[in-house]
Amino acid sequence: MASVKLTNVKKIYGKNTVAVHDFNLDIADKEFIVFVGPSGCGKSTTLRMIAGLEDISEGTVEIDGRVVNDLLPKDRGIAMVFQNYALYPHLTVFENMAFSLRLKKVDNDEIYKRVTEAAEVLGITEYLTRRPRELSGGQRQRVAIGRAMVRDSKVFLMDEPLSNLDAKLRNQMRAEIILLRKKINTTFIYVTHDQTEAMTLGDRIVIMKDGYIMQVGSPSQVFEMPDNLFVAEFIGAPKMNTVHTALELEDGKYYVSPFGVKMPVDGDKGEALKEKGVEAQDIILGVRPEHITLSNSKNPCAVPCQIRVNEMMGSELHLHVTTPTDEPLVIRVPTVDILPNQLAALVPGVRIYVTFRSKVMHFFNAQSELNLLTMPDSTEEATTKESPAETDEQVQPENK
Numbered sequence: 001m002a003s004v005k006l007t008n009v010k011k012i013y014g015k016n017t018v019a020v021h022d023f024n025l026d027i028a029d030k031e032f033i034v035f036v037g038p039s040g041c042g043k044s045t046t047l048r049m050i051a052g053l054e055d056i057s058e059g060t061v062e063i064d065g066r067v068v069n070d071l072l073p074k075d076r077g078i079a080m081v082f083q084n085y086a087l088y089p090h091l092t093v094f095e096n097m098a099f100s101l102r103l104k105k106v107d108n109d110e111i112y113k114r115v116t117e118a119a120e121v122l123g124i125t126e127y128l129t130r131r132p133r134e135l136s137g138g139q140r141q142r143v144a145i146g147r148a149m150v151r152d153s154k155v156f157l158m159d160e161p162l163s164n165l166d167a168k169l170r171n172q173m174r175a176e177i178i179l180l181r182k183k184i185n186t187t188f189i190y191v192t193h194d195q196t197e198a199m200t201l202g203d204r205i206v207i208m209k210d211g212y213i214m215q216v217g218s219p220s221q222v223f224e225m226p227d228n229l230f231v232a233e234f235i236g237a238p239k240m241n242t243v244h245t246a247l248e249l250e251d252g253k254y255y256v257s258p259f260g261v262k263m264p265v266d267g268d269k270g271e272a273l274k275e276k277g278v279e280a281q282d283i284i285l286g287v288r289p290e291h292i293t294l295s296n297s298k299n300p301c302a303v304p305c306q307i308r309v310n311e312m313m314g315s316e317l318h319l320h321v322t323t324p325t326d327e328p329l330v331i332r333v334p335t336v337d338i339l340p341n342q343l344a345a346l347v348p349g350v351r352i353y354v355t356f357r358s359k360v361m362h363f364f365n366a367q368s369e370l371n372l373l374t375m376p377d378s379t380e381e382a383t384t385k386e387s388p389a390e391t392d393e394q395v396q397p398e399n400k
């Protein structure tokens, strides 16, 4: 068992550099949690406070219900894997993995058992007598993980463990971590700046910006219902298209007019706006590139565009187009759905028509940048709103 709980955790470096503001999170036993966000958002600092490598300025960290703020890293029952694997170059793989057990004076038979078992799980048995320099990056990575495994840790902390690997190896190791996770039945907290890694590995993802949590949710939650514009643009590649427009309400029906083309908001999205009593307002409308489809001039809601750049990615074509309002738009076209002669015609200068359904539209308030469908109601907001003291960011720290 190893649950981890952070309550009102804050980190201040020096006198007033606030790296982490009021971080609240309950991590369940055996959950795989990923902290993701751009460089400098406070991911590593949070992880290092859990590990005990950094003092906690305010708040508490609990592991299995016990406050560990004042415990040394070695007494917290955690294992940490860093991006620079920090293996001892003069020791064999076996001795690298055995190192912490020897320090703890574990007897030789037990060391042999634990190291060989971990090596078996990681598929590095044949390298046990080699030294780190005789291994590839991926193999070294596995040794670093093995070293953490032999210590019977309750929580695995990983700080950008794949960032030193080339793209191909990174994909391979990502798949291996997914498999490994099933074999090592423990709690994982994983830090990365890469949204793909976060989406593929996490049971839940914690998206951070400037020391604040912007959203916590499963990969599908944060993709389908981002709480704010930051999350919407951070998750998904190519990133979500956004356009300023007005949400209008006429005879009980909602309309938007992105790129100068008026279109109804119907179906589930229209219902959801109505149910929440959303008022007409200036918004930022978001639509993911993969949710836009090619259409024709007969469709009254089609947006006329002109292709500016076409990027052939193999299985998909990315079209960068200009719109009637000169706002840019990116469209992802799966090549398998298109006849070869049609595909060959999608070149710069060509005019095309595109549409998107209400189902794939995301609505953000133009000022606060909060999702109109998930933001607290105005009455709730008045009682729960807490403005961050050190920033004038509109987006509220979020904790679910």
Ligand code: ADP
Pocket: 013, 014, 017, 018, 019, 037, 038, 039, 040, 041, 042, 043, 044, 045, 046
């Ligand atoms: P991330 O892991 O998301 O890239 P960090 O947690 O490393 O971000 O850093 C968060 C913020 O804290 C950054 O603004 C960084 O410059 C600052 N910071 C990190 N470590 C220190 C330190 N030892 N002293 C002062 N500021 C630091």
